[in-house]
Amino acid sequence: MKVTIVGAGNVGASCADVISYRGIASEVVILDIKEGFAEGKAMDLMQCATNTGFNTQITGVTNDYSKTANSEVVVITSGIPRKPGMTREELIGINAGIVKSVAENLLKHSPKATFVIVSNPMDTMTYLAFKSLGLPKNKIIGMGGALDSSRFRYYLSKELDIPSNDVSAMVIGGHGDTTMIPLTRLASYNGIPVSEFLSQEKLDKVAADTMVGGATLTGLLGTSAWYAPGASVAYLVDSILNNQKKMIACSVFLEGEYGQSDICIGVPCIIGKNGVEKIVDITLNADEKAKFAKSADAVRAMNGDLKSILG
Ligand SMILES: NC(=O)C1=CN([C@@H]2O[C@H](COP(=O)(O)OP(=O)(O)OC[C@H]3O[C@@H](n4cnc5c(N)ncnc54)[C@H](O)[C@@H]3O)[C@@H](O)[C@H]2O)C=CC1
Ligand SMILES: O=C([O-])CC(=O)C(=O)O
Numbered sequence: 001m002k003v004t005i006v007g008a009g010n011v012g013a014s015c016a017d018v019i020s021y022r023g024i025a026s027e028v029v030i031l032d033i034k035e036g037f038a039e040g041k042a043m044d045l046m047q048c049a050t051n052t053g054f055n056t057q058i059t060g061v062t063n064d065y066s067k068t069a070n071s072e073v074v075v076i077t078s079g080i081p082r083k084p085g086m087t088r089e090e091l092i093g094i095n096a097g098i099v100k101s102v103a104e105n106l107l108k109h110s111p112k113a114t115f116v117i118v119s120n121p122m123d124t125m126t127y128l129a130f131k132s133l134g135l136p137k138n139k140i141i142g143m144g145g146a147l148d149s150s151r152f153r154y155y156l157s158k159e160l161d162i163p164s165n166d167v168s169a170m171v172i173g174g175h176g177d178t179t180m181i182p183l184t185r186l187a188s189y190n191g192i193p194v195s196e197f198l199s200q201e202k203l204d205k206v207a208a209d210t211m212v213g214g215a216t217l218t219g220l221l222g223t224s225a226w227y228a229p230g231a232s233v234a235y236l237v238d239s240i241l242n243n244q245k246k247m248i249a250c251s252v253f254l255e256g257e258y259g260q261s262d263i264c265i266g267v268p269c270i271i272g273k274n275g276v277e278k279i280v281d282i283t284l285n286a287d288e289k290a291k292f293a294k295s296a297d298a299v300r301a302m303n304g305d306l307k308s309i310l311g
Contacts, residue, residue, distance in 0.1 A: 003024075003027070003071055004029045006032070011118060014226045014231070015231075016030055019056065024056075031061050031065070032060070066109060069110060075118060082223075088121045089302055091121060092306075114138075121302055123144070123264050128306055139276075140253065142252070144175025144249075146236055148180050149249055152206070153167040155209045159202055167188070170182075171266070174295045175251065179295040239271040243273040247269070248268070248269060249268055258292055260292075264299075267280070267281075
């Protein structure tokens, strides 16, 4: 099973690391535009093989798309990350052109691949990929919800003083500081609603911390996060390649679900060998519905900036 990751930077390399370490794919190709960079990352990662015990073959290439041929999954992390004080949306000017050309090159060599879009602003980059590639909607998946949900579970677990894996919780909506919707009402501690254990004030603080989780890390690190993003992409790729049919919040093209159309935004999806196997259209309460509509308005406004690039 072959996976290509474009962008050998922080997120791309971290993703390749988790995919190989966990044996998710037999072959990983990392491609970057910077001469020698992907080759160097691949060599460094391959030199982990004997000490961590993996058998995945990792190859690095400089802009040679022929080496990506017949990948089952392609991951796009190429583009610039934000710096402290910036929003993800500010990256659109540079990243849109990069994502479009990278996606088109990948498609030429792997026409059957499922595309996973990571570059920010992710929902708009996913919409761009969907509109420019002409692939069926199940083949284009934006990664953001898996990461945001893991941060939500982290913040809840800290507040509850329990292991993260005992928390079940999901974030839907846009992958932006103000557009994410942590579904607090549905979050549970081993099946028991978290509202049984935490005050509304504490739950509101957890939701607010989750929404700015990426910005908090960008402030601390000087660039955006990579370990949890890389692991979240690997988790998604695992569900595709190994047909796990996990339910994961992903940015996907909607046609009426959640009252929205002609937009890519985060909703719960069943992810398997066909990419998006199913969109899980749950009933939101009035407050959640209003938040979702507002989030979609913001994402749609950002998509409007693609007019010149989509023609
Ligand atoms: N959706 C999500 O949840 C997350 C998204 N991101 C986004 O992922 C992107 C990458 O972040 P990092 O890895 O931290 O950045 P980075 O700067 O470490 O790596 C980006 C890599 O892309 C390469 N690149 C640029 N243009 C290219 C092209 N045309 N073809 C091939 N490679 C190209 C660069 O040379 C660089 O190595 C950013 O846009 C960031 O905002 C980051 C974390 C989470
Ligand atoms: O915060 C950023 O810019 C990168 C990202 O999307 C995340 O870590 O959630």
